[in-house]
Amino acid sequence: MQPSFDKLSPSDRILCIGAMVYTLTDMSFIEDVYVSVNGITLNEPQTNTPWKFNRESIRNNPTVNPEKTNWQVVELYFADRTGTRLASEQRSIEVKQSLSLEYQIVEQLIAGPEKNMLEKTIPVSTQIKDIKTEDGICYVNLSKEFINKKLANVESHTVHYGHIMDGDKTLDQVLVIVMKNPHSYTGEDTVEIDCHGGMLILKKVLDLVLKNGARTAEPGEFTKRAFLNGRIDLSQAEAVMDLINSKNDFALNSSIEQLKGGVSDAIKDIRKDIIYHIAFIESALDDPEHISLDGYDEEITEMLNENINKISKLVNSFDNGRIMKEGIKTVILGKPNAGKSSLLNLMLGEDRAIVTDIEGTTRDTLEENINFNGLSLKIIDTAGIRDTEDLVEQIGVNKAKEIAKEGDLIIYVVDGSRELDDNDREIIKLINDKQAIILVNKSDMDTVINIDELKKDSNRDVILFSAKNGEGMDQLEEEIRNMFYSGNI
Numbered sequence: 001m002q003p004s005f006d007k008l009s010p011s012d013r014i015l016c017i018g019a020m021v022y023t024l025t026d027m028s029f030i031e032d033v034y035v036s037v038n039g040i041t042l043n044e045p046q047t048n049t050p051w052k053f054n055r056e057s058i059r060n061n062p063t064v065n066p067e068k069t070n071w072q073v074v075e076l077y078f079a080d081r082t083g084t085r086l087a088s089e090q091r092s093i094e095v096k097q098s099l100s101l102e103y104q105i106v107e108q109l110i111a112g113p114e115k116n117m118l119e120k121t122i123p124v125s126t127q128i129k130d131i132k133t134e135d136g137i138c139y140v141n142l143s144k145e146f147i148n149k150k151l152a153n154v155e156s157h158t159v160h161y162g163h164i165m166d167g168d169k170t171l172d173q174v175l176v177i178v179m180k181n182p183h184s185y186t187g188e189d190t191v192e193i194d195c196h197g198g199m200l201i202l203k204k205v206l207d208l209v210l211k212n213g214a215r216t217a218e219p220g221e222f223t224k225r226a227f228l229n230g231r232i233d234l235s236q237a238e239a240v241m242d243l244i245n246s247k248n249d250f251a252l253n254s255s256i257e258q259l260k261g262g263v264s265d266a267i268k269d270i271r272k273d274i275i276y277h278i279a280f281i282e283s284a285l286d287d288p289e290h291i292s293l294d295g296y297d298e299e300i301t302e303m304l305n306e307n308i309n310k311i312s313k314l315v316n317s318f319d320n321g322r323i324m325k326e327g328i329k330t331v332i333l334g335k336p337n338a339g340k341s342s343l344l345n346l347m348l349g350e351d352r353a354i355v356t357d358i359e360g361t362t363r364d365t366l367e368e369n370i371n372f373n374g375l376s377l378k379i380i381d382t383a384g385i386r387d388t389e390d391l392v393e394q395i396g397v398n399k400a401k402e403i404a405k406e407g408d409l410i411i412y413v414v415d416g417s418r419e420l421d422d423n424d425r426e427i428i429k430l431i432n433d434k435q436a437i438i439l440v441n442k443s444d445m446d447t448v449i450n451i452d453e454l455k456k457d458s459n460r461d462v463i464l465f466s467a468k469n470g471e472g473m474d475q476l477e478e479e480i481r482n483m484f485y486s487g488n489i
Contacts, residue, residue: 014058017035017042017053017058018058020033020035021033021053021054021055021058022055022058025054025055031054032052032053032054033052033053033054034050034051034052034053035051035053070094070095071092071093071094071095072092072093072095072101073090073091073092074090074091074092074093074105074108075088075089075090076088076089076090076091076105076108076109076113077089077109077121078109078112078113078118078119078120078121079118079119079120079121080117080118080119081117081118081119086121087117087118089113089114089115089118091108091114093105093108100131100132100133102131102132102133102138102140103128103131106128106131106140107128109121109122110122110123110124110126110128111124112124119155120153122146123146123150123153124153125143125150126142126143126146127142127143128140128141128142128143129141129142129143151176151178151191154178155178156178156179156180156183156184157177157178157179157180157183158177158178159175159176159177159178160175160176160177160178161173161174161175161176162174162176164193164195164205164208166204166208171201171204171205171208172195172196172201172204172205173196174193174194174195174196174205175193175194176191176192176193176194177191177192177194178190178191179191179192182229182231185222185226185231186222186225186226186229186231187225187226187229187230187231188225188229193205193209220241223237223240223241224237233264235263235264235267236264263314266310266314267314269310270307270310270311273303273307274303274307277300277303280296281293281296281300284296327369327375327376327377327378328375328376328377328378328408328409328480328484329378329380329406329407329408329409330377330378330379330380330407330408330409330410330411331380331382331400331403331404331406331407331409331410331411332344332379332380332381332382332411332413333382333385333400333404333410333411333412333413333427333430333431334384334385334412334413334414334415334427335384335385335386335414335415335421335423335424335427336383336384336385336386337384337415338384338413338414338415338441339413339415339439339441339442339465339467340381340382340384340413341366341381342441342467342468343411343413343439343441343465343467344366344368344379344381345467346467346470346473347370347372347377347379348368348370348379365380365381365382365383365396365399365400365403366380366381367379367380367381368381372477372480375480375481375484377480380403380407382396382399382400382403382404383396383397383399383400384397384400385397385400385401385423385426385427385430386423387422387423401430404430404431404434407434408435409434409435409436409437409480409483410431410434410435410436410437411436411437411439411476412427412428412431412436412437412438412439412458413439413441413465414438414439414440414441414449414454414462415441415442415449416440416441416442416443416445416447416448416449416464417442417445417446417447417448417449418448418449419448419449419450420449420450420453420454420457424454425457428457428458431458435483435488436458436460437460437463437476437479437480437483438454438458438460438461438462438463439462439463439465439472439476440454440462440463440464440465441465441466441467442466442467442468443464443465443466443471443472444466444468444469444471463475463476463479
């Protein structure tokens with residue numbers, strides 16, 4: 001609320017009078033204005049005569065510098081929500097005489113739409129350098145911000161072409177992918193820079209990013225952030241690492257299913273089922289007149305048994321998951337000099353283990369991971385099993401027996417050039433309750449061993465094998481695959 005006229009400052013009085021004078025003299029039949037306050041006419045200070053106000057007398061006063069304005073309805077165009085087409089918005093703008101209409105319209109475009117369903121098309125940081133119209137052509141001169149868009153203002157899940165600049169120097173032409181929260185992997189605002197290949201350019205871009213305040217992520221940090229922000233659960237976080245470390249198609253597919261939430265969904269369903277029945281029982285206890293528990297023990301027993309079976313399947317699937325991720329733990333057993341290390345070298349395709357004619361050459365375990373016809377095998381070569389007085393060799397024998405107990409698959413290599421003895425029978429007892437394949441090695445030589453006796457004692461078929469020329473390797477591969485796909489390992 002303005003104070004009364006007599007309490008206004010001199011400059012405010014001039015503005016007040018000027019407003020009345022310019023408004024009234026805008027009518028053609030009024031030229032001058034006399035002003036009275038409470039019946040007392042305002043007089044000129046020097047002559048003490050009634051003050052005749054007109055536009056000429058007011059215009060020279062620095063306090064009053066009138067600017068004629070008018071309102072005009074214009075049609076402004078912005079992007080729609082899809083970002084694929086333009087949509088119009090009518091707006092009344094106050095047109096100032098000091099600025100061209102074109103200038104003020106572009107100002108409105110930069111300011112952006114007033115309707116929520118429309119999106120701005122010009123970066124808000126853009127400045128108008130100059131606008132002029134000549135011969136029906138409008139020349140618009142905008143600042144560099146017009147083409148150097150700010151990524152903070154773009155839509156999520158969009159790709160943008162541009163240049164990585166180090167000052168005035170261009171490092172690379174890149175594509176930048178913008179993913180805004182919460183619809184990103186981590187649940188945070190994320191920008192990915194897609195550079196050209198080559199270590200040098202990648203290093204230069206990375207160095208520039210780090211110089212401008214970024215830091216390198218810790219191992220697993222993106223997945224950690226996704227977990228902490230509720231984008232994935234712990235099971236899915238583990239699946240990410242399994243996916244990265246997958247050694248075969250089975251492990252890869254298993255990790256993808258877990259990442260999709262297969263395990264999590266199963267657990268959620270079990271939990272939901274149990275909570276429902278708990279709530280029902282509590283409701284019945286609180287309101288026994290309307291909710292009866294008669295015969296409910298049978299229903300809840302059925303529910304519990306069903307969910308126990310589901311949980312058992314999840315628990316039992318652990319070994320299958322471990323095998324798919326880590327590989328089938330395959331232990332090679334046999335007497336000294338039976339051909340265990342030769343078999344390992346043949347499966348690897350290289351001389352990894354030392355092979356000699358001297359019994360007891362292998363005294364410790366040797367582990368290797370191989371992709372065996374699409375299956376991952378964690379192969380362990382062991383010391384030859386026999387009775388020995390050598391303390392070091394005996395330690396190796398004991399270790400071989402312990403590892404055999406933990407193995408998923410046993411490959412028992414039998415020396416076909418020698419008859420079965422007590423050491424062989426000890427090994428047969430050791431693998432009695434294990435998934436095992438028996439190879440009769442040295443089939444390229446005269447066979448001395450009694451094959452029928454071996455089959456009877458072990459209750460298994462045997463594969464004739466030669467580590468020297470590879471005979472029987474195809475049968476071994478096929479047998480391992482059959483055992484895997486049948487679910488035996």
